[in-house]
Amino acid sequence: MAAMAAVRCALLSHLRVRVESPAAPAVALSFVHIFRRRFSNEVMGSFLDKSEVADRIITVVKNFQKVDPSKVTPNAHFQKDLGLDSLDTVEIVMAMEEEFGFEIPDNEADKIDSINVAVDFIASHPQAK
């Protein structure tokens, strides 16, 4: 009986699992993960280059049916220079959302009335693709 108990005790002490040591690196690792996640491009998005944004927006505007492509300049105002109305502006902003793959909230969309404003807004938006 005593021999069995001794064997059991020896076996258990041999099998004892150390809990603390693997836990510490796991915590450190998760901190690294959080850090990486927080600053990775997938989560935070990344800002697009302003000249690239401008080129793509000008292409979107030029492709709009009612716009005369020769009138489109980087400083063009939708209503004053391109002869568009507020309904066309809504359409163009929607086309930009499609181009850059994100949704522009109503209060921001209402402010976009020229190519310049659109470029500034989209270049400062991390989710624009």
Added chain:
Amino acid sequence: MASSAARAEVLSLLRSLLRTATKFSDYNIREYAKRRAIDGFRDNRGLTDPSSIAAAFADGKSQLEVAKRQAVVYSLYAPRIKSVMEAESP
């Protein structure tokens, strides 16, 4: 449009209709919904009588509800083959 608040509301309704239109899985329905929304607003842009403006706005709102519901229903019966109009050009 009478006031700028009403004007913003109308533009917001058009935007919602266009957003809902993009959710249809069938190319033809998607394009129709978009075209219909734009044409409807354009037809009514000359309205000045407040009661007819209110009627047109209410009609647009009810159409938005219909479009939202139908986008969900049609998504259950999405076409298995894309329209040739959606094919990427080589």
